[in-house]
Amino acid sequence: MIGYHPYHKKRKSYTLAIIIVLLAVLLSFSTFRDLFGLRSMLQAAIYPFQSAAVSIWKGAVGLPSSLAAYRKGAKENAELKKELVALQPKLTLLDELLRENSRLRALLFYKQRNPYRFRLLAAQVIGKSPEPWFRILEVNQGRGAGVRMDMPVMAKEGLLGRVVEVSKFSSKVMLITDVESSIAAVDARSQDFGLVKGGSLDKLSMKYVDAGGDIREGDRIVTSNISTLFPPGIPIGEVSLASKKEHDLFYHVEIKPVVDFSKIEEVFIIF
Numbered sequence: 001m002i003g004y005h006p007y008h009k010k011r012k013s014y015t016l017a018i019i020i021v022l023l024a025v026l027l028s029f030s031t032f033r034d035l036f037g038l039r040s041m042l043q044a045a046i047y048p049f050q051s052a053a054v055s056i057w058k059g060a061v062g063l064p065s066s067l068a069a070y071r072k073g074a075k076e077n078a079e080l081k082k083e084l085v086a087l088q089p090k091l092t093l094l095d096e097l098l099r100e101n102s103r104l105r106a107l108l109f110y111k112q113r114n115p116y117r118f119r120l121l122a123a124q125v126i127g128k129s130p131e132p133w134f135r136i137l138e139v140n141q142g143r144g145a146g147v148r149m150d151m152p153v154m155a156k157e158g159l160l161g162r163v164v165e166v167s168k169f170s171s172k173v174m175l176i177t178d179v180e181s182s183i184a185a186v187d188a189r190s191q192d193f194g195l196v197k198g199g200s201l202d203k204l205s206m207k208y209v210d211a212g213g214d215i216r217e218g219d220r221i222v223t224s225n226i227s228t229l230f231p232p233g234i235p236i237g238e239v240s241l242a243s244k245k246e247h248d249l250f251y252h253v254e255i256k257p258v259v260d261f262s263k264i265e266e267v268f269i270i271f
Helices: 006-029 035-113
Strands: 120-128 136-139 152-154 159-166 171-175 182-187 193-200 203-207 220-223 235-243 252-257 266-270
Touching: 136 159, 136 266, 182 235, 203 235
Parallel strands: none
Antiparallel strands: 120 136, 120 266, 136 171, 152 159, 152 266, 159 171, 182 193, 182 220, 193 203, 203 252, 220 235, 235 252
């Protein structure tokens, strides 16, 4: 028991294992014959160690190149992001130009094929009144293009309003939704007459429709041929409510405009 130490025994066991592994490597790579299949057994025994060593070596050797490739990829990614940010305004402008081109083509087509017999002058909206109760648009056609006071103005879908102010290069248009607007109109089906009044951006009212008439929800309301300002037959809207009580003299009529006044960008001035 003298001189015994656990560490000494552990060191001996490691030394023996190392010697066995080295011996196995030498025998597996030696040119001696494979006596009794010993070499095959040794190769099978040390294969896991060989495979692990090769993997570790490849990882150690490939690490610098992998890091370099990662840095290069990160740099290229950052540069591409910068280029994308720089291109975004140009892409937005291009998209807007394409959209405007499409609108102008549609306007030109409508002007050439319009179902009415009057001449149309296309104009672009360049301003809108901020007041919620007075609906005024400013367009980029004026006295220089032949625009005059009270000329009717329409969109592709139907009536918009009339010109109320004219300068050399622009004009102001009061929409039919304005509280001051009043239009002689007629039910296209029943021919019941009334006056279409403004007051709301998405709702009109039709006054003085005789209670003895036959106005119904869904009927189309158009400009009347007795109007002194607007040509007859221009769509105004669709009846959304038509009601009357037993002793009423007139219908209570509400109309949904055919034009979406919140999205007007181009108009036609009627000559």
